[in-house]
Amino acid sequence: xxxxxxxxxxxxxxxxxxxxxxLAKLAGIEVIDRFQLILEIFVRRASTKEAKLQIDLARLRxxxxxxxxxxxxxxxxxxxxFHGLGKYExxxxxxxxxxxxxxxxxxxxxxxxxxxxxRNRRRExxxxxxxxxxxTNSGKSTLFNSLTGENVKIGLGLFTTLSTTTRAVDxxxxxxxLTDTVGFVSRLPLTLIEAFKSTLEETIFSDLILLVVDVSExxxxxxxxxxxxxxxxxxxxxxxxxxxxxxNKVDLVQDPALERKIKSIKSLGLTPISVSxxxxxxxxxxxxxxxxxxxxxxxxxxSLRVNAESMPLLSWVLNETTLHDVRYEGESFRVYFESSPxxxxxxxxxxxxxxGIFERG
Numbered sequence: 613x614x615x616x617x618x619x620x621x622x623x624x625x626x627x628x629x630x631x632x633x634x635l636a637k638l639a640g641i642e643v644i645d646r647f648q649l650i651l652e653i654f655v656r657r658a659s660t661k662e663a664k665l666q667i668d669l670a671r672l673r674x675x676x677x678x679x680x681x682x683x684x685x686x687x688x689x690x691x692x693x694f695h696g697l698g699k700y701e702x703x704x705x706x707x708x709x710x711x712x713x714x715x716x717x718x719x720x721x722x723x724x725x726x727x728x729x730x731r732n733r734r735r736e737x738x739x740x741x742x743x744x745x746x747x748t749n750s751g752k753s754t755l756f757n758s759l760t761g762e763n764v765k766i767g768l769g770l771f772t773t774l775s776t777t778t779r780a781v782d783x784x785x786x787x788x789x790l791t792d793t794v795g796f797v798s799r800l801p802l803t804l805i806e807a808f809k810s811t812l813e814e815t816i817f818s819d820l821i822l823l824v825v826d827v828s829e830x831x832x833x834x835x836x837x838x839x840x841x842x843x844x845x846x847x848x849x850x851x852x853x854x855x856x857x858x859x860n861k862v863d864l865v866q867d868p869a870l871e872r873k874i875k876s877i878k879s880l881g882l883t884p885i886s887v888s889x890x891x892x893x894x895x896x897x898x899x900x901x902x903x904x905x906x907x908x909x910x911x912x913x914x915s916l917r918v919n920a921e922s923m924p925l926l927s928w929v930l931n932e933t934t935l936h937d938v939r940y941e942g943e944s945f946r947v948y949f950e951s952s953p954x955x956x957x958x959x960x961x962x963x964x965x966x967x968g969i970f971e972r973g
Contacts, residue, residue: 746824747837755889828864916968
């Protein structure tokens with residue numbers, strides 16, 4: 613292997629510790645399996661504290677599952693990929709990993725509690741939640757940037773996004789919250805799914821999922837990845853949530869290939885919207901589709917006297933609803949707005965406390 617200048621050998625299937633040991637002994641270099649490769653990519657991509665902790669937890673769980681065999685093999689003589697284990701006894705090694713896992717889980721628990729608080733706060737605003745999902749490198753982050761005007765990190769490599777980002781998006785005067793999430797991959801190890809459960813949970817609490825598909829890929833690859841995504845969405849418990857298929861990167865596909873791929877997606881029982889996130893092509897159609905799914909609002913109005921107590925309420929309604937009109941009548945004003953029924957009820961409660969008149973419809 614040295615004459616070929618190979619640093620390590622990667623196997624696509626899962627390897628037992630003894631298999632990796634024997635293969636490394638034969639090759640004279642480190643041998644890893646698919647899980648370890650994905651983990652290495654995750655380590656390089658992680659930029660937030662939560663992502664780094666989740667990756668560390670996945671690594672520790674993997675180590676714990678292979679600990680006993682690794683210790684035994686390490687004592688036979690250090691081989692590539694097994695350095696430094698010989699000095700550990702099995703029990704000591706187990707305890708070390710379990711202690712590290714407990715510490716990591718405690719840190720993640722505190723971060724997740726903060727995430728729940730943020731999620732509850734967003735729910736209090738009564739804004740619909742939309743999650744971007746899709747196979748890794750399908751263009752989710754580029755679409756997120758184009759829809760929100762943000763500048764989250766994008767790249768050509770796998771798993772550029774390992775943590776969630778949520779921002780507001782305007783849908784023809786109606787506000788929604790859009791979340792960019794970690795990309796899916798075929799045969800993603802259960803350990804990694806468990807480690808990233810809190811990140812994937814954002815999808816579970818959505819009102820709508822935008823499943824982003826790279827339409828520039830060969831048709832068999834595109835279909836396979838769509839099915840992987842649909843299976844993963846079911847696995848994490850988000851199968852009941854309404855979903856829109858977004859065929860991204862249409863600028864890289866010519867007719868009749870594009871029409872053929874659209875038919876292929878439709879044959880799966882899905883209705884797609886074709887866009888180019890990079891060139892912002894057809895985003896208005898996508899927004900209209902999102903608005904159609906999320907439109908569940910009621911028209912309301914209320915009247916209040918102009919004073920120090922009513923003006924903060926007016927500002928709140930201006931910021932959090934679709935405002936139609938504000939009319940001033942002497943010392944009072946009347947507001948016409950559109951919002952979710954839940955938000956309208958909250959406005960009614962505050963208006964009536966201030967002695968105003970609230971009307972639905």
